Amino acid sequence: MRRALLGGRAVEFRFRRRRRRTIGIKVNEHGLSVAAPLRAPWREVEGFLREKTAWILEKLDERAAMGSPLTIFGESGEVLPLHGRQVVLTVAEGRRAVTLAGTELQIAVPEPQKRGAVRELLLRWLRERALRALAPRVAHYAGRVSLPAPPFALSNARTQWGVCMASGRIRLAWRLVHLDPELADYVVAHEVAHLVELNHSERFWALVEWLYPHWREARERIEREAATLPRI
16 A cells, blocks of 8 residues: 545555556545556656546545445345345245345245355356346447457456456456446446457547447446445
8 A cells, every 4th residue: 555645635545557558546445546557657656646636535535425335144124236226135935046026136045044045145146147137238249349249257356347358358247237237338338349449548438439428427327336335
């Protein structure tokens, strides 16, 4: 961790050097993180942080006001988001199964008092649901740039929604299943655009704009909602 004095406040942040062209900053539930090109002088990094002081402090205050994410223990009555709407867990004894009935997510296990078993089944169901929801969207956006559907898998990442590897393989966080499908679509479009431009150049963002015109609004919404996604 490093520290900078911004607007009279001592702000700690994570700092990494990466193969990139510009300095990037991000604020999430873990605080401020800064990524800089491998050879960027430190004075340039400090100058960038001073330039973005107002934005950084505003985002840090917003995060603090949101509070910490709720933890799902695996009990009836708990609420979690699914595709952008709230559903209530109902846990009962029975053969292992998960059923979505309106706004109820019904979980049956042989021993419902064993919350670990409930969470395990719930996580498996959410991952399967995420895979079924995201795979066709990856194929859709790949088709829009005249490419076949790339190899695609889910990740357990909490802070990195997606990644496109140099090999052309895409990984998306299964937690996208919590978000409104329109927001998940932005992440998919972003990573598919990397199949064409494996960078964050002007050409890349122009392609994102073409694929998903309202990407700025979607990115801001995801940043806000990410802070409140539950821990399971």
